[in-house]
Amino acid sequence: LAQDDTITIGVSVPAATHGWTGGVNYFAQQAIERLSATYPNVEYVFASSPDSPKQIADIEDMVSTRDIDALVILPGDPDAMTSAIKQVKDAGKFVTVVDRQLSIDGVENLYVAGDNPGLGANAAEYIKSALPDGGNVVILRGMPIPIDQQRFDGFMAGVEGSNIMVLENEFANWNRDDGFRVMQDFLTRFPEIDAVWTQDDDISLGAIEAIKQAGREDEMFVVGGAGMQQILQAVKAGDPLTPIDVSYSPAMIATAIELTTSHFTGGIQVAGRYILDSTVITQDNVDQFIDEESPF
Amino acid sequence: MSVSAPEVAPKARSGFRWDLKTVGPLLALALLVLLGITLNENFLSYNNITNVLARSSFIGIIAIGATFVITAGGLDLSVGSMAAVIAGVMIMVMNWLIPVMGVGWGVILAGMAAGILLGGVAGVGNGLMITRGRIEAFIVTLGTMGIFRSLVTFLADGGTLSLNFQVADVYRPVYYDGLLGIPYPILVFALVAIGGEIVMRRTSFGRHCAAIGSNEQVARYSSISVDNVRLITYILQGLLVAVAVLLYVPRLGSASSTTGVLWELEAIAAVIIGGTTLKGGYGRVWGTVVGVVILGLIGNILNLQSFISPYLNGAFQGVIIILAVLLQRPRRAS
Amino acid sequence: MSVSAPEVAPKARSGFRWDLKTVGPLLALALLVLLGITLNENFLSYNNITNVLARSSFIGIIAIGATFVITAGGLDLSVGSMAAVIAGVMIMVMNWLIPVMGVGWGVILAGMAAGILLGGVAGVGNGLMITRGRIEAFIVTLGTMGIFRSLVTFLADGGTLSLNFQVADVYRPVYYDGLLGIPYPILVFALVAIGGEIVMRRTSFGRHCAAIGSNEQVARYSSISVDNVRLITYILQGLLVAVAVLLYVPRLGSASSTTGVLWELEAIAAVIIGGTTLKGGYGRVWGTVVGVVILGLIGNILNLQSFISPYLNGAFQGVIIILAVLLQRPRRAS
Amino acid sequence: MVEAQARTAQPILSANRISKSFGEIPVLFSIDFDVAPGEVHAIIGENGAGKSTLIKILSGIEQPTSGSIAYDGQTVVLPPDGKAEAMGIVLIHQELNLAEHLTVADSIFLGRELKRGPFLDVGEMRRQAAATMETLHVHVDPDARISSLSVADKQMVEIAKAISRDARVLIMDEPTAVLSVGETQTLFEQIRRLTARGVAVVFISHKLDEIMELANRVTVLRDGQLIATVGTEALTPDSIAQMMVGRELSNLYPPKHEPDVDAPVLLSVRNLSTKSVSNISFDLRKGEILGFAGLIGSGRTAVAEAVVGLTHKTGGDITLNGASVDFSRVAQSVHAGVAYMTKDRKGKGLLLNMGLRDNLTLLTLEKHMRMGFIDTASEDRALDRAVRRFDIRARDAAVAVGRLSGGNQQKLMLGKTMESEPDIIIMDEPTRGIDVGTKQQIYHIIAALAAEGKAVIVISSELQEVIGLSHRVVVMRTGRIAGVLEGAEITEEEIMRYAAGIKQSGNDERISA
Numbered sequence A: 001l002a003q004d005d006t007i008t009i010g011v012s013v014p015a016a017t018h019g020w021t022g023g024v025n026y027f028a029q030q031a032i033e034r035l036s037a038t039y040p041n042v043e044y045v046f047a048s049s050p051d052s053p054k055q056i057a058d059i060e061d062m063v064s065t066r067d068i069d070a071l072v073i074l075p076g077d078p079d080a081m082t083s084a085i086k087q088v089k090d091a092g093k094f095v096t097v098v099d100r101q102l103s104i105d106g107v108e109n110l111y112v113a114g115d116n117p118g119l120g121a122n123a124a125e126y127i128k129s130a131l132p133d134g135g136n137v138v139i140l141r142g143m144p145i146p147i148d149q150q151r152f153d154g155f156m157a158g159v160e161g162s163n164i165m166v167l168e169n170e171f172a173n174w175n176r177d178d179g180f181r182v183m184q185d186f187l188t189r190f191p192e193i194d195a196v197w198t199q200d201d202d203i204s205l206g207a208i209e210a211i212k213q214a215g216r217e218d219e220m221f222v223v224g225g226a227g228m229q230q231i232l233q234a235v236k237a238g239d240p241l242t243p244i245d246v247s248y249s250p251a252m253i254a255t256a257i258e259l260t261t262s263h264f265t266g267g268i269q270v271a272g273r274y275i276l277d278s279t280v281i282t283q284d285n286v287d288q289f290i291d292e293e294s295p296f
Numbered sequence B, C: 001m002s003v004s005a006p007e008v009a010p011k012a013r014s015g016f017r018w019d020l021k022t023v024g025p026l027l028a029l030a031l032l033v034l035l036g037i038t039l040n041e042n043f044l045s046y047n048n049i050t051n052v053l054a055r056s057s058f059i060g061i062i063a064i065g066a067t068f069v070i071t072a073g074g075l076d077l078s079v080g081s082m083a084a085v086i087a088g089v090m091i092m093v094m095n096w097l098i099p100v101m102g103v104g105w106g107v108i109l110a111g112m113a114a115g116i117l118l119g120g121v122a123g124v125g126n127g128l129m130i131t132r133g134r135i136e137a138f139i140v141t142l143g144t145m146g147i148f149r150s151l152v153t154f155l156a157d158g159g160t161l162s163l164n165f166q167v168a169d170v171y172r173p174v175y176y177d178g179l180l181g182i183p184y185p186i187l188v189f190a191l192v193a194i195g196g197e198i199v200m201r202r203t204s205f206g207r208h209c210a211a212i213g214s215n216e217q218v219a220r221y222s223s224i225s226v227d228n229v230r231l232i233t234y235i236l237q238g239l240l241v242a243v244a245v246l247l248y249v250p251r252l253g254s255a256s257s258t259t260g261v262l263w264e265l266e267a268i269a270a271v272i273i274g275g276t277t278l279k280g281g282y283g284r285v286w287g288t289v290v291g292v293v294i295l296g297l298i299g300n301i302l303n304l305q306s307f308i309s310p311y312l313n314g315a316f317q318g319v320i321i322i323l324a325v326l327l328q329r330p331r332r333a334s
Numbered sequence D: 001m002v003e004a005q006a007r008t009a010q011p012i013l014s015a016n017r018i019s020k021s022f023g024e025i026p027v028l029f030s031i032d033f034d035v036a037p038g039e040v041h042a043i044i045g046e047n048g049a050g051k052s053t054l055i056k057i058l059s060g061i062e063q064p065t066s067g068s069i070a071y072d073g074q075t076v077v078l079p080p081d082g083k084a085e086a087m088g089i090v091l092i093h094q095e096l097n098l099a100e101h102l103t104v105a106d107s108i109f110l111g112r113e114l115k116r117g118p119f120l121d122v123g124e125m126r127r128q129a130a131a132t133m134e135t136l137h138v139h140v141d142p143d144a145r146i147s148s149l150s151v152a153d154k155q156m157v158e159i160a161k162a163i164s165r166d167a168r169v170l171i172m173d174e175p176t177a178v179l180s181v182g183e184t185q186t187l188f189e190q191i192r193r194l195t196a197r198g199v200a201v202v203f204i205s206h207k208l209d210e211i212m213e214l215a216n217r218v219t220v221l222r223d224g225q226l227i228a229t230v231g232t233e234a235l236t237p238d239s240i241a242q243m244m245v246g247r248e249l250s251n252l253y254p255p256k257h258e259p260d261v262d263a264p265v266l267l268s269v270r271n272l273s274t275k276s277v278s279n280i281s282f283d284l285r286k287g288e289i290l291g292f293a294g295l296i297g298s299g300r301t302a303v304a305e306a307v308v309g310l311t312h313k314t315g316g317d318i319t320l321n322g323a324s325v326d327f328s329r330v331a332q333s334v335h336a337g338v339a340y341m342t343k344d345r346k347g348k349g350l351l352l353n354m355g356l357r358d359n360l361t362l363l364t365l366e367k368h369m370r371m372g373f374i375d376t377a378s379e380d381r382a383l384d385r386a387v388r389r390f391d392i393r394a395r396d397a398a399v400a401v402g403r404l405s406g407g408n409q410q411k412l413m414l415g416k417t418m419e420s421e422p423d424i425i426i427m428d429e430p431t432r433g434i435d436v437g438t439k440q441q442i443y444h445i446i447a448a449l450a451a452e453g454k455a456v457i458v459i460s461s462e463l464q465e466v467i468g469l470s471h472r473v474v475v476m477r478t479g480r481i482a483g484v485l486e487g488a489e490i491t492e493e494e495i496m497r498y499a500a501g502i503k504q505s506g507n508d509e510r511i512s513a
């Protein structure tokens, strides 16, 4: 039986199926390692789940077999997870939801999130300003899931009414291979492209290779998102192909774990919403985002 | 010379052979349970056991359908995306009907009917292309897997289809409540399993499935309508996918393009772990149930410990799956 | 009893049958090309054609290995994750060796050697479990699929393994350059295809694969070492996965847990579209090449048009796959 | 004399006190056996006596439980899996042993392909395969796939495969079971050619006249025991049969009871055509046994399969009890009381991985249903009946059918067909691989069926059988009816004349007697 003064915190995240979730997994485990050392009486249970049923199963197991006191969760598909998370809450646990809004309000004690529509809007804003006379844009999307839709909608709303012309959008599944493949075909199909919005740096890396292969790197630039180190280095170096990036750091999971831990250890009541802005990363502010250790 | 060696009349074949091939999956299951017990005292708790069984019920019900398909020498890769599209359509139907019928069981029953109908139709589609179209089952169901998956993405407009909250509240007990302390999903799973085992062992349909999977020509010469039996296996599979979805929707209340991804592999793995022959000709439903529970327990046990890096979960699963089948491997044929 | 009657001579069958089963995949390919031409004038451009072929070469090389595995009655679901782990290890080895060997071809050759070695070892592992362990190939390779996938996630710490930039610059031409305007990946693919076709048709190994896949017992009684031949198919598959990876790594210089996801399904689909029998006994490498190109073109064509919502890409793919096989379906056996 | 030479020659292959058990079940008891160069040594015995098991041991496919094998006077352990071929011991299995996807040439050279450098010498293999097939007077394309061949042609490919090996000992397990007279004679010519070169031949057959014609010595097995090994010159077919069965075999064929002259016509076929036969017309009367004779490939099977709805008719009418019928599925014909027993028991007759019971009732499962479920007790009773009626012998009760001896498989298939209690039974090679004792039983069963008022069609390549059983005989040639014989006309010579096309009666008046 767990001693009375031991606190168990469950951390549930989606499996590392692409760069960004890979970052989430990495930062979560980093935070757990660090905080376990600092707070010996806090125990963490970590689970990484490939899909919603598995993620529900994992949090059920945390409640029924590990007797957690708090749950920090980044729901892979928030709509599907809502009622299961509500059950955890109803069982009297402290619940922190990260990144994705549940479909009913008031379930979570604490909400730590990035700004998905903002990511799209910021990219749109930058592209408009970089192409004041208008231009052609192609979009490489992620996978057909809600956050992709939110980012996409944010972007489309941002360019609406401007003279930015969106030529086409296709899914590139948040990975480099598909980014490369789709970009190659866009380059075949469209003789004039001024900007590429990929909403994700993994996709950007593939797209950039395709652009370089076609020798068209002087015609266009690529705006990604999420702040992957490799792209940040290029931004820092002033690569004209990647003038900026838009932050959407997977490290938000670490913030959530820290806040939740301090709720129990620091005696401070933590609650409410922490929205981490999606900021535009330029050569000027890139240094504050660079983290040599990060695998993402 | 009238030395006549006493011939053993081939009388009733002793129904049940207590050999490794039979005990194999049970042994693997027992070992996993032991492992679970040593890892965590709550492992055998009522809550944990019902949790594991209830959430295994979707795959379980689907895998029972797959047992028939595979026994008859077929394969259905589309079950996961079929589940997604059925869930999506059910949700849409229910949401549409609320203005007409109001929130209540009426809407839910209508949604269920739509789901079952769609499952049947999807099964008919797969089955007809395979039997009448004479296309390899692998290809047909790989194709429909893509088609169904696209369809749900399209219906959900790239996002998630969510069930209206009030309806979800009414529907939720179908997953979370139960009878005499046994959650409904487990009850349904048990019923389907018992029914499946009886159909497989004690009806001509089950016998015919095995005959077709064993040798299609022999089946044809033995007056079995090969195409019809095979078609029925796919319809049955479709209907059972729909039944699984009836239990899935109240749990998640939503469907998206990621619903049911890789369920097909899990279902097929459960079937084979259970001792059914992938090439057809021999199937056992109880084995599939054991296979499903084994797969469910693997995930559960991984959550009971913190030694294995979560990155290595897949490796652990892989090893257990191989070991479970290793325990029942045929002895060298010599 | 000695009435020796003139026997009725059954008409000799003509050697090469120019039937639908042969033309089927070619016809499907031709139709796709026509569709591509009508959709976009750049479709037949040198750039587009080389793009499509070069990026199909990974799957192509892997699918040629799969042709042998499947012809011999086996299956390998692990190829995608195997590719990922080989890519990951190659990158790690090269990065490690830079301090020792400096940036240059030495490091790359060492990395290649490591990749080939690992591919061979992975193939031996799969093959031994299947042949000596007598475990169903589906289960073994489903298991190793999970194991390899976990391993690469673990090695990459959930993220991406990236090749050192300077080495990547040296290595890059292996994907992007070519000979006489033909990119190396296409050349390697062509070489492997021609070699594969010769091995399949013109060596006893190929003959033995077909015999084993057709009837294992017969093969065994014909003093073919069934286990060895089958083992070799898995080793060959592992080595060809490694060859594919040698071309994959210079393209983007990275590997992650998403590398090679679903390549196994794509490879198997290509093999079957090409006319190889899923249950074994008959395989043709040229068909697989056609199958790979068909699959590559489907993706390409989808990106060249805007009528079909990207949500429905999967449906389009599914329909084409089914149609491609429909074109070569056996006529009704009546 | 050949016999004298053989007797004096040293045995090339000998078995000493060989015993064999499968698990707990003993199958062979301390058998001594040898064969000398230039000799044909026949093994005979009832179904399940252990003949196939013995020759599997002699060729290394199975290892004996005790006892030893000597080859060239040296005690050896034969390598498994047909590797003994490299030592010159070649086996033709009782069951067809060809991979259906391969071509004829591939099959003949499987496992010892000819090469030029590292590559197959496909052209040479094709040439040699064609040449070997030529010596056997078989006309199949070396590039034809095995799956497209008839059973008989497949068997000839097996024989070609075996004789093209460089055999010192050639062992043949019922090679003639699926062959017609002509093909059998061709095979015998080849065997004589080989023995003249000093090859030792072990030969299993249930056709005693073949044994008398070919063998120098005969070994008789019964229930796994060695009964005797004797020179053929000291034997008559009757004495062999008696040694085999352990009792006198009189009257192999039951007396014929001609059906009444006014017996109604049960089945009437008019101008039936399919892809492979054309313009077939015949009548079958109540109580009649109608033989179908003809060379292999003459289309007899095709007629039967078209009648019961297994193959597609391109034309013609079938009338059953006066009503026109058009079966498109076997279920319909079974329901209407017409049953067909295939000649291809392995490919079309039995599920080899399943047990006796499931096989027996597969065709008639609805007879064993109670309230929608299978009544296994009723199935078991049916199996008991069939085992008694057809003398099915399986030493292990739970064995998969594939493990039964060939003859017992055939009996099980007979039982399966009879389970449907048909009024009209079409039997395609009903006694293929069946020992004489059981043959006699089956002939009596067929006669009894006819006497009961059923009607039977017997398709057989054994002329004696057709002659001994049939009231009338339809002779087919190249997909057409060449003639219909009755009464005293039914002789070997007459049948062969029609079958070979020497004689022809295109007229239809013989359709019904």
Ligand SMILES: Nc1ncnc2c1ncn2[C@@H]1O[C@H](COP(=O)(O)OP(=O)(O)OP(=O)(O)O)[C@@H](O)[C@H]1O
Pocket (backbone or CB within 6 Å): D022, D027, D045, D046, D047, D048, D049, D050, D051, D052, D053, D054, D094, D393, D394, D395, D396, D399, D403, D404, D405, D406, D407, D408, D433, D435
């Ligand atoms: N692999 C096996 N496992 C178990 N029993 C077997 C096996 N092979 C043969 N038997 C049994 O051994 C006995 C002898 O079989 P065998 O095939 O040698 O008979 P046979 O003399 O060739 O008969 P037939 O004339 O019918 O071919 C049979 O009872 C058979 O069921």
Ligand SMILES: Nc1ncnc2c1ncn2[C@@H]1O[C@H](COP(=O)(O)OP(=O)(O)OP(=O)(O)O)[C@@H](O)[C@H]1O
Pocket (backbone or CB within 6 Å): D148, D149, D150, D276, D294, D295, D296, D297, D298, D299, D300, D301, D302, D303, D305, D311, D459
């Ligand atoms: N190449 C083939 N493809 C498909 N079916 C075939 C082929 N050859 C024969 N068949 C079918 O197989 C069956 C047996 O054919 P076949 O004509 O060789 O035997 P048969 O001559 O009728 O029989 P028997 O040898 O007893 O006289 C028939 O139904 C025939 O239609």
Ligand SMILES: [Mg+2]
Pocket (backbone or CB within 6 Å): D051, D052, D053, D094, D173, D405, D406, D407
């Ligand atoms: Mg035998």
Ligand SMILES: [Mg+2]
Pocket (backbone or CB within 6 Å): D150, D151, D152, D296, D297, D298, D299, D301
């Ligand atoms: Mg024939």
